[in-house]
Amino acid sequence: MSVSGDRANGSQPIVQTIGLEKLFPVKKGVFSTVVGHVHAVDGVDLSVFRGETLGLVGESGCGKTTVGRTILRLAEPTGGRIIFQGKDITEIPQSAVRGFRKRMQIVFQDPYSSLDPRMTVERIIGEGFAIHGPPKGIGDSKFIKREKIHELIEQVGLSHDHLSRLPHEFSGGQKQRIALARALALDPDFIVLDEPTSALDVSVQAQALNLLKRLQSKLGLSFLFISHDLSVIEHMSDRIAVMYLGKIVELAPTREFMGNPLHPYTKALISSIPIPDPLKRKDRRGIEGEVPSPIDPPKGCRFHPRCSVAFDKCGWEGRDLVAHLLEVAKITNPTHILSNHVVGLRSDGFAAYVDLRSGEDVDLVKRWLGAYFAERKKESSLLDAVVAIDMFLVDREVVVSCDKLSLPGTAAGSADKGKKPPRRKISARKVAQEAAMLMERVLDVDPASRVHNMILSIKPRGRHVVFKVLGPEANLDKAVAELETRLKFMKEQKNPIALAVRRVAIKRTKGPKLELAVKLGAVEEPQMDDVGNGHFVACRLYDK
Amino acid sequence: MPGRKPLLEIVGLRTQFFLHEGVVTALDGIDFTVYEKESVGIVGETGCGKSMTAFSILRLVPGPGKITAGNIFFMEPQDVRQRRMQLEIEAQEWYRRSSLVEKKKLVALYDYRDTGRKKKAKKLTPAQIDKIVPPDRVPTGVTRYYLAQNAKTMPASDKVGRAAALFSFDLLTRTDDQMRSIRGKSISMIFQDPATALDPVFTVAYQLGEVISLHQGIYDRAVLDKKIEEVLKLVRIAAPVNVMKQYPHELSGGMKQRVMIALALSCSPSLLIADEPTTALDVTIQAQILNLLRDLMRTTGSSMMLITHNLGVVAEVCDRICVMYAGRIVEEAETFELFANPRHPYTAGLLAAFPKLGERKDELSVIRGTVPNLMRPFQGCAFVERCEKATEVCGEDMPRRVEISPGHFVSCHLWTGKEGPNVR
Ligand SMILES: Nc1ncnc2c1ncn2[C@@H]1O[C@H](COP(=O)(O)OP(=O)(O)OP(=O)(O)O)[C@@H](O)[C@H]1O
Ligand SMILES: Nc1ncnc2c1ncn2[C@@H]1O[C@H](COP(=O)(O)OP(=O)(O)O)[C@@H](O)[C@H]1O
Ligand code: SF4
Ligand code: SF4
Ligand SMILES: [Mg+2]
Ligand SMILES: [Mg+2]
Numbered sequence: 001m002s003v004s005g006d007r008a009n010g011s012q013p014i015v016q017t018i019g020l021e022k023l024f025p026v027k028k029g030v031f032s033t034v035v036g037h038v039h040a041v042d043g044v045d046l047s048v049f050r051g052e053t054l055g056l057v058g059e060s061g062c063g064k065t066t067v068g069r070t071i072l073r074l075a076e077p078t079g080g081r082i083i084f085q086g087k088d089i090t091e092i093p094q095s096a097v098r099g100f101r102k103r104m105q106i107v108f109q110d111p112y113s114s115l116d117p118r119m120t121v122e123r124i125i126g127e128g129f130a131i132h133g134p135p136k137g138i139g140d141s142k143f144i145k146r147e148k149i150h151e152l153i154e155q156v157g158l159s160h161d162h163l164s165r166l167p168h169e170f171s172g173g174q175k176q177r178i179a180l181a182r183a184l185a186l187d188p189d190f191i192v193l194d195e196p197t198s199a200l201d202v203s204v205q206a207q208a209l210n211l212l213k214r215l216q217s218k219l220g221l222s223f224l225f226i227s228h229d230l231s232v233i234e235h236m237s238d239r240i241a242v243m244y245l246g247k248i249v250e251l252a253p254t255r256e257f258m259g260n261p262l263h264p265y266t267k268a269l270i271s272s273i274p275i276p277d278p279l280k281r282k283d284r285r286g287i288e289g290e291v292p293s294p295i296d297p298p299k300g301c302r303f304h305p306r307c308s309v310a311f312d313k314c315g316w317e318g319r320d321l322v323a324h325l326l327e328v329a330k331i332t333n334p335t336h337i338l339s340n341h342v343v344g345l346r347s348d349g350f351a352a353y354v355d356l357r358s359g360e361d362v363d364l365v366k367r368w369l370g371a372y373f374a375e376r377k378k379e380s381s382l383l384d385a386v387v388a389i390d391m392f393l394v395d396r397e398v399v400v401s402c403d404k405l406s407l408p409g410t411a412a413g414s415a416d417k418g419k420k421p422p423r424r425k426i427s428a429r430k431v432a433q434e435a436a437m438l439m440e441r442v443l444d445v446d447p448a449s450r451v452h453n454m455i456l457s458i459k460p461r462g463r464h465v466v467f468k469v470l471g472p473e474a475n476l477d478k479a480v481a482e483l484e485t486r487l488k489f490m491k492e493q494k495n496p497i498a499l500a501v502r503r504v505a506i507k508r509t510k511g512p513k514l515e516l517a518v519k520l521g522a523v524e525e526p527q528m529d530d531v532g533n534g535h536f537v538a539c540r541l542y543d544k
Numbered sequence: 545m546p547g548r549k550p551l552l553e554i555v556g557l558r559t560q561f562f563l564h565e566g567v568v569t570a571l572d573g574i575d576f577t578v579y580e581k582e583s584v585g586i587v588g589e590t591g592c593g594k595s596m597t598a599f600s601i602l603r604l605v606p607g608p609g610k611i612t613a614g615n616i617f618f619m620e621p622q623d624v625r626q627r628r629m630q631l632e633i634e635a636q637e638w639y640r641r642s643s644l645v646e647k648k649k650l651v652a653l654y655d656y657r658d659t660g661r662k663k664k665a666k667k668l669t670p671a672q673i674d675k676i677v678p679p680d681r682v683p684t685g686v687t688r689y690y691l692a693q694n695a696k697t698m699p700a701s702d703k704v705g706r707a708a709a710l711f712s713f714d715l716l717t718r719t720d721d722q723m724r725s726i727r728g729k730s731i732s733m734i735f736q737d738p739a740t741a742l743d744p745v746f747t748v749a750y751q752l753g754e755v756i757s758l759h760q761g762i763y764d765r766a767v768l769d770k771k772i773e774e775v776l777k778l779v780r781i782a783a784p785v786n787v788m789k790q791y792p793h794e795l796s797g798g799m800k801q802r803v804m805i806a807l808a809l810s811c812s813p814s815l816l817i818a819d820e821p822t823t824a825l826d827v828t829i830q831a832q833i834l835n836l837l838r839d840l841m842r843t844t845g846s847s848m849m850l851i852t853h854n855l856g857v858v859a860e861v862c863d864r865i866c867v868m869y870a871g872r873i874v875e876e877a878e879t880f881e882l883f884a885n886p887r888h889p890y891t892a893g894l895l896a897a898f899p900k901l902g903e904r905k906d907e908l909s910v911i912r913g914t915v916p917n918l919m920r921p922f923q924g925c926a927f928v929e930r931c932e933k934a935t936e937v938c939g940e941d942m943p944r945r946v947e948i949s950p951g952h953f954v955s956c957h958l959w960t961g962k963e964g965p966n967v968r
Contacts, residue, residue, distance in 0.1 A: 059826040171914045201589035203911035206897035210907050235899040272831035274856030276898050278879045281860055286831035290796050
């Protein structure tokens with residue numbers, strides 16, 4: 001795989017990330033059970049070269065800040081590599097990171113909270129010397145340190161008599177200058193600027209942007225400039241990278257980027273920006289819809305639910321398959337041979353469900369669908385993605401019944417120390433909700449589990465947890481056995497939720513009723529492709 | 545703008561905060577007009593008084609703040625407006641002719657309005673009085689004083705009656721109950737922070753239902769639900785029936801803002817005040833919301849006052865723009881005119897400092913310095929410390945508002961006495 005952003009000339013990047021990944025666990029409920037992950041940064045390849053500004057633009061929550069923080073190891077990456085000046089710093093201990101942090105700095109978005117309100121400006125700027133020792137080339141004497149601080153405060157356009165003041169006496173723009181002086185104190189080579197001007201007024205923003213540019217050319221700094229404002233990014237950057245839901249989707253030198261934007265998201269982003277010129281006023285259609293949740297990003301191209309030119313290779317979900325079966329295959333049309341057997345269709349996530357009239361139809365419908373998918377899979381990548389057609393027993397469930405629970409209280413909440421904290425009471429309903437999350441996790445994280453592929457859903461219902469089971473009758477018994485062994489193990493571990501489980505049983509309702517579940521497999525994500533001129537784009541439209 | 549009917553006319557509005565440390569003059573004599581079926585943009589940097597303008601119109605100025613001078617005429621019939629304007633001119637004329645004693649009385653009255661405390665008239669020279677009450681700025685106190693004076697000296701009771709009639713369209717003379725029914729029904733507002741404006745403990749349907757039944761007297765559940773669904777569809781919410789049952793925290797920022805707009809438009813107000821309706825949103829969502837607002841204004845025929853710090857947003861949406869600086873309106877013009885011929889040094893500086901997409905420059909031009917402290921009263925132009933073109937007179941005299949071409953107003957000494965050829 002090509003590392004996107006590598007230049008043709010042999011110049012070495014000062015910072016490089018390869019497949020950088022940062023997942024945040026999503027916790028829920030009383031016991032903070034992990035139910036999923038926020039894919040904040042999900043495989044990012046970027047390089048920043050010496051003396052350049054790489055602009056990183058994207059909507060809020062797409063992971064820009066997290067990229068900046070993980071590069072500096074202020075957040076620990078969960079995958080990928082970070083290379084700083086040729087050295088892999090992904091796994092070096094935090095004590096060693098501190099040495100590198102002299103040469104890498106960050107300026108945060110919010111000038112109001114990033115400075116300690118009790119410290120004078122002089123102490124704020126000098127703080128770095130105390131932690132890291134004085135910068136290269138200067139001795140340790142107080143006098144020289146003072147000189148250096150004076151030089152820094154002048155560099156950012158403030159004066160010496162500001163040094164004895166406290167942060168609250170400064171305006172937003174001045175605070176941002178102080179933060180910049182602090183970042184410059186140790187003569188860094190590389191600075192992450194995370195929305196450095198987003199909290200500033202236009203007139204003050206212009207001053208700050210000019211200052212950054214001047215300092216960069218004077219001191220030979222490299223910047224990763226993060227912003228949600230493409231106009232500011234264009235003004236500042238040599239190259240621009242666009243981020244969407246944790247991934248880089250386009251990267252190009254600024255001139256090429258503005259003149260020839262390729263990715264549909266980039267185009268939409270550019271056309272959404274209001275232009276301060278009424279003569280260029282136009283009806284901006286922009287993009288429909290909103291950014292999906294980064295907890296469960298869309299499969300395939302992450303942008304496909306909002307993309308106006310998406311086609312069938314881009315990504316799919318259960319509802320796309322339902323639409324295909326209804327509109328292309330037309331299996332419910334009266335003339336179709338399946339129409340007598342199929343009652344209806346529905347979708348949930350990456351599966352489409354075919355509701356059958358009677359249990360005897362199973363084989364017929366399954367065979368027909370299997371043949372249909374096999375025959376058409378060359379024409380449509382959607383149909384190619386079908387991985388399994390399973391029977392699904394609508395009327396049979398495995399039910400886990402729960403009891404209420406009473407736990408020793410935590411000391412933190414109680415006011416008087418002498419007394420024993422009151423016990424925490426948790427209703428059976430709540431226990432069932434917790435148990436559902438717990439079991440989902442337990443069965444999900446372990447693909448080796450025998451039931452992994454046959455359990456369709458786990459949902460709380462009142463004081464019970466209901467498991468929907470796929471496949472033949474025998475699967476029910478397997479599921480019960482599996483659940484019982486797991487619960488037994490957890491009870492031995494004194495897991496409070498497991499202790500509150502009363503029994504595991506198979507429950508049957510009305511007459512036999514069946515559905516077929518058509519499951520879709522993973523879709524390949526578009527990768528960054530080199531389209532020439534240092535321009536990279538991750539979109540199926542530009543597949544070679 | 546001949547032929548167009550004014551909907552809201554603000555004259556000499558002043559709003560101040562009385563703090564321990566001193567008096568903050570958030571609005572310092574604002575004049576502007578919103579006509580029917582137009583959208584007016586109010587732009588300016590943080591703290592210049594944009595939100596305070598909105599809060600003052602709705603009489604929702606918080607805390608130690610008070611409206612201390614001015615008038616806000618709303619839905620004033622054309623003939624009343626003409627009579628009032630006539631009176632203003634007479635009052636001005638009268639002021640010019642009046643004796644020093646009378647002027648002193650006026651200053652006392654003016655001080656009273658300013659601080660809420662009655663002061664004794666100090667010994668002042670005519671020049672000092674003229675400085676405090678610049679004769680060419682028609683302070684509204686003058687009209688009131690003139691009317692009171694006339695009522696006393698000429699006991700023609702219809703004069704008093706006429707005065708009362710003239711001022712009855714002033715929102716500042718309304719009772720609190722009257723204001724409550726105006727808010728939401730005739731004038732509604734979308735707040736800067738959508739999170740605080742929606743009540744977190746009630747569903748969307750409940751909050752919309754409350755407003756609709758209050759102002760329109762619909763209490764039948766089924767009819768109300770139908771109406772709510774219609775309003776949500778109007779703001780292009782894809783699944784209105786689902787959204788109705790949801791709580792604000794379950795909605796994304798863009799959806800919340802749509803609900804806010806639905807709430808504001810549910811009673812077809814004549815004026816919608818939108819305070820930074822898109823500042824908290826992403827650009828792609830901002831574009832959706834701006835399109836929506838523009839389309840809605842076109843179809844409902846309401847007027848809109850759009851408050852923002854983003855010059856791009858006003859250029860996209862507004863017919864006319866007022867530029868604010870330090871509690872004053874420094875320039876006002878139609879959108880095309882303002883962007884083509886920005887006359888006030890601040891407006892020009894703001895336009896140049898804004899990085900424009902596709903027009904990369906090495907250096908952005910800047911406005912030096914920062915916004916001034918509003919605690920300090922300005923004798924002259926509030927922009928003087930940052931202005932490249934300032935002269936001596938700028939620090940001493942408040943620049944007068946002049947109309948340099950039809951509909952284009954500027955308050956700057958560079959333009960005083962340069963009224964356009966077609967004006968007046
Ligand atoms: N409660 C208050 N007490 C004292 N001063 C206040 C108060 N509220 C507002 N002000 C002052 O009034 C002035 C105008 O405030 P306003 O909220 O109208 O600004 P704005 O133009 O809306 O700014 P922004 O773009 O930040 O919303 C400011 O200088 C502010 O400091
Ligand atoms: N400490 C954290 N814990 C959990 N989730 C987080 C944390 N920090 C960021 N996230 C999530 O990661 C995603 C990306 O966040 P961020 O990098 O701050 O985005 P941006 O800077 O582009 O606005 C968001 O969905 C955010 O909610
Ligand atoms: S791959 Fe390209 S065309 Fe397909 S959905 Fe994504 S952005 Fe759109
Ligand atoms: S009045 Fe004077 S200081 Fe104010 S903007 Fe005009 S030239 Fe500048
Ligand atoms: Mg961020
Ligand atoms: Mg405001």
